[in-house]
Amino acid sequence: MANESLVPTICPYCGVGCGFYVALEDGQEPRIEYMPDHPVNEGALCPKGNAALEVLGHPERLRHPLKKTEDGWAEISWEEALDLVSEKLKEALEAHGPHTIGFLGSAKVTNEENYIFQKMARLLGISNVDNCARLCHSPTIYGLERAFGLVGVTNPFPDLANSRCILVIGSNLAENHPIVARWILKAKDRGATVIVVDPRLTPTAWLADQHLQIDPGTDVALLNGMMRVILKEGLADTEFVTRQTVGFEDLVGSLEEYTPEKVAEIAGVSAAGIVKAARSYARSPASSIVYSMGITQHAVGTDNVTACANLALICGQVGRPGAGLYPLRGQNNVQGACDMGMLPDFYPGGRRIDDPGVVEDVEEAWGASHLPTAPGLTAVEMTEAAYDGDLRILYVVGEDPINSGPNTDRAREALERLEFMVVQDIFMTETAQMADLVLPAALWAEKEGTFTSTERRVQRIRRAADPPGDAREDLWIFSQVAERLGLGFHYAGPDDVLTEINRVLPSYGGVTRERLASPGGLIWPCPDPGHPGTPILHTEGFSTPDGRGRIVPVEYKPPAEVTDQEYPLVLTTGRVVLHYNAGSMTRRSPSLAGRVPELFVEINPHDAKKLEIEEGDPVAVTTARGRILARADLTERVGPGVVFLPFHFPDTNRLTTDVLDPVAKIPEFKVAACRIGRG
Amino acid sequence: MQDREGMILSKAVYADMSRCIACHACEVACEKAHGAAKIFVDVVRDRVSVPVSCCQCEKATCVMVCYPGALSQDNGSITFDSDRCTGCDLCVLACPFGAVQLDTAGVRRCDLCPDREVPACVVTCPSQALIWDDVENIAREIRKRAAVKMGRSLASGRVL
Amino acid sequence: MKKRLLAVDEKTCIGCRACSAVCPVDLIRLSDEDGVRRIDFPGICDEDCQECARACPEEAIDLVFGEVQPEFVLSFDLVPCQRCGAPFVTYGEMDRLGKTIPQELQTDAFGASWITLCPRCRRSVERERAAKTLLVSRRGTRV
Incomplete structure (x- = not known):
């Protein structure tokens, strides 16, 4: 044209x-x-x-820095806004110390921006840095770090087509990562067997040869049950186990009581189904496990991830084409944000903050001293600290914790207690409305930089439009704040930052700007400019110190909240294809919001009949934390006793529990006890 | 109703429902390309998603009832001339599949994206449920996929 | 004084949407309510325009000069869809479709008439039929 x-x-x-x-x-x-x-x-x-x-050009985009005054929002200059941020940070640092400040980075902004943001925090002595990975895949971080020594999808998506058996557990990828369904279907075209484990009859389950419709929160029992079958029937890859793993003997002892019959009772599926799934996975020459937030968003999230890793390890189904573990991550740059060290316990490159050698390395790379040596607070813990008055300042970038975190009403109360909150975003989110200062940011199409997809694939984004009004790139905003705090950042632009990332992160050593020019970018680890990237991990052993994968037995524990007479139904939450996370973008997108305009609750027709609820009725959903209204959607997508709410609308998380996984500190978004009544 | 086997079109869009995941990407892509969607995805009994759009009938009843000649059929392909359209609604009422809609912009029915090499709905389809090809090739592809499925059921029988 | 008037032949008008859709000044208004289609015509029309008369499939509209006449309304009962009961088509439209579409095309491959179903139900029927085999096989995957 x-x-x-x-x-x-x-x-x-x-x-x-x-x-x-x-x-x-x-x-x-x-x-x-x-x-x-x-x-x-x-x-x-x-x-x-x-x-x-x-x-892109949405009329509600933030266009000017806004300061909250008694008369509402006042437009102020960048000069004034940036001075205010730096003064508040300086004051708090001097009067109360860095532990009273929190930085929430964003899985939506570039690698370069996250790198600079966490560097700024750490140079100021602040270790309370986190990003929304906390709420989606933190159990993956801890679970896979322990099991494989490296956190990330092990194989690229196109390699799924080489799998002969694909076990999808706790992932509705057909709706949330539709392109992954493409590769699963290609595997099916070549004869692969697909097993889907999900409490809901999702479009992903439509693709299954076998759908195990388990009760929410019974994943460990199911996986342990499958492993027991595999061991009893001699289907484990003993050669791989001996050569590549440690911990197998402990596992064998731990599985004894997980008989198919007992697991069937716990999980609400047939014993024969468990046996069949176990055989399919173990016997196929190349099997993959695909999982997502149905595994991670539990008080036992880390155990769930560990159980998935155990299954892959005992069957030797990892480190080969078609054999991998795919934690599907939700945000375009959540892998990148974590790689860049936007986590309270990791410096860039997934290196632990409490390892003196790591701290020394980073200090040398940055020409700095006295960097934090102990983990800071996680996202949900920051909210808790704000509630207790221990956290005074919060700098939020491109996140909406009010909508995306659990137990909204309490979170709101907590953030209200902050002394100062600055929110940097593209829209006036619910969280931004509570801020003292709002900074208008450029969105992805208005800037340059790199994103790292869930495949560990680093890809370039390029500027295609100008930001609206006075909105600026996050990198510019961070640099301006850093300059006012005397941190001496002199980056000409994202390319400069990427050059530093190449130098500081070993796995990004060869991920240079020039090499990212063609479609598909590069998959890390890519240590030097001549390295082709590493699409398949663990082909020559694992990334643990001794090169062996860790098998760690885990016991089934019921969900933190169980149903009772007052709250007889299990509430589970998740996503729909036409919306995205807290919805600040998709609810403003006419072609998406027009198709799913409002909050609905899926109820099994059987339950609805008992409750005298009809299709489309407004109903009240109540948990111990709150009560909300939603439109009833009568559907067999959920089984009897289970109801489902999508979390793209502000009310859903008013109901969810803030019970946390003890290791990953992720809230149990996937299981709560609720009741339903007429609205 | 005319079955689709009688089509004399050289190329067509075929929907393989066993692959459709009800993601509505085709609808949104169509809306972006034409201002309004001309393909409609809906789920039957919570288990099967079926896209419906104009299937370019060989004996097109919408064309037969279009007295001003806004819809015309030449060599199998159906074209629409908005200047001739009166907005009478008869084409909507004459479509056996309910695949024609009418709004202020005129008749909405799939025109197979004449300006694109491949229709937008087909390119965008994440699960490759929509196929754009010669009619003969489509028939071959369907047979191939059916054969794989048959083989699969035998294979899964062996697993137990 | 003589004015330019709209003369509509009630016997031939089938109650379609053409005249109301083409009128450039929105003088002809159509509404469907409670199973009845109502078309409001103006008594007079001073526009230098023949659009409605030209658009009418039944040539039921004439523009003539005559004594001023009041606005008038034509009403048409709508035929309910045989599946969902929603009224969707006038008897006149149905009649015209029946005459224009060859008899053998008025029923589907299973001999059922589609012409008495509203477009929405036609889509549903098509979907249900298309989904049948898959529905059976997918019901069998749950364990």
Whole structure:
């Protein structure tokens, strides 16, 4: 087409990392053009990808720095806004110390921006840094770090097509990562068996040869049950176990009581189904496990991840083409934010903060001294500390903890107690409304940088539009604040930061700007400029100090909250294909919001009949934390006794519990006890 | 009703329902390309998702009832001329599949994206449920997929 | 004084949407309510325009000069969909469809008439039929 230019970019929604072009034509609105030569999505896009540009010139975009005054929001200059942030930080540092300050980075902003943000925090002595990975995949971080020594999807998505058995557990990927369904279907075309474990009859379950509709929160029991079958029937890969793992003997002893019959009773599925699934997974020449927040968002999230890793390890189903473990991550750059050290206990490159050698390395790289040597608070713990008055200042970038965190009403109360909160975002989110200062940020299509997808694939984004009004790139904002705090940041732009990342993060050593020019980028570890990247991990042993995978027995524990007479139904939460996380973008996207405009609750027709509820009725959903209204959706997607709420609308998390996994500190979003009544 | 086997179109969009995951990407892509969606995805009994759009009938009843000649059929392909459309609604009422809609912009029915090499709904489909190909190739592809499925059921029988 | 008037032949008008859709100044208004289609016509029309008359499939509209007449309304009962009961088509429209579409095309491959179903139900029926085999096989995967 005439005068048209195509700017290659990466989708800003989930962690799959699909490529597309922003097509720019004189006098026309920017539009999407498909990218058939992208190795992951091959041109395809889910509905959110197709609608990605709808937020670009949205009238509700933040355009000016806003300061809260008695008369409401006042537009102020950047000068004044940046001075205010730095003064507040300085005051708190001097008067109360760095432990009273928290930085919430963002899985939505670039690697370069997260790197700079956490560097700024740590140079100031602040170790309370975290990002939304806490709420989605923190159990993956701790579980896989322990099991494999490295956190990330082990194999690329196209390699799923080489699997002969795919076990999908706690992932509704057909809705939340639709492009992954493409690769699962390609595997099916080649004859693969697909097993889906989910309490709901999701579109993902439609693809299954076998759907194990377990009761919410019984994953460990099921996985242990499968492992027991595998051991009893001699289906374990003993050669792999001996050569590549430690801890097998402990596991054998721990599984004795998980008989198919007992597990069937706990999980609400048939014993024969458990046996069949175990055999399919263990016997196939190459099996993969795909999991997501149905595994992680539990008080036993880390145990769930560990059980998945155990299963892969005893069957030797990892470290080969078609044999891998896929924790599907939700945000476009959640892998990158974690890689960059936007976590309270890790410096960039997934290196532990309490390892003196690591601290020394980072101090040398940054030319700094006295960097934090102990983990800080996690996201949910920061909210708790704010409630107790121990946290005074919170700097939030591109996150909406009020909507995305658990137990909203209490979180709101906690944030109200803060002395000062600054929120940097593209829209006035619920959290931003509570801030003292709001900074307008540029969104992905308005800046340059890199994202790391859930495949560990580092890809470039390019500027295709100007930010609206006075909105600025996050990197510019951070640099300005850092300069006012005397940190001496002199980065000319994202490329400068990437060069430092190449130097500081061993696994990103060869991920240079020049090498990211073609579709598909590079998959880390990529230690030097001549390295081709590492699509499949653990081919030559694991990344643990002795190169062996860790098998760690885990026991089944029931969910923290169980049903009783007052709250007889199990409430589980999740996502729908047309919306995204807290919904600040998709609820403003007409082609998406128009199709799912309001909160609904899925109820099994059997339960609805007893409750005298009809399709479309407004109903009240109540838990120990609160009561909300939603439209009843009578459907067999949920079994009797279970109800489902999507969490893209503000009310859902008013109901969820803030009981945390003891290791990963993730709240149990997936199970609560509730009751339903007429609205 | 005319079955689709009688089509004389060289190319067509085929929907393999066993792959459709009800993601609505085709609808949104179509909406982006044409201002309003001309393909409609809905789920039957919580288990099967079926996309419906114009299937380019060989004996197109929508064309037969279009007295001003806004819809015309030439060599199998159905075209729409908005200048001739009166907005009478008869084409909507004459479609056996309910795949034609009418709004202020005129008749909404799939035109197979004449400006694109491959229709937008097909390119965007994450699960490759929509196929754009020669009719003969489609028939071959369907047979191939059916054969794989049959093989699979035998294979899964062996697993037990 | 003589004015330009709209003359509509009630016997031939089938109650379709053409005249109301083409009128450039929105003088002809159509509404469907409680199973009845109502078309409001103006008594006079001073526009230099023949759109409605030209658009009418039944040539039921004439623009003539005559004594001023008041606005008038034509009402048409709507036929309910045989599946969901929602009224969706006038008898006149149905009649015209029946005459225009060859008899053999008015029923589907199973001999059932689709013409008496509303477009929404036609989609549903098509979907249900298409989904049948898959529904059976997918019911069998749960364990």
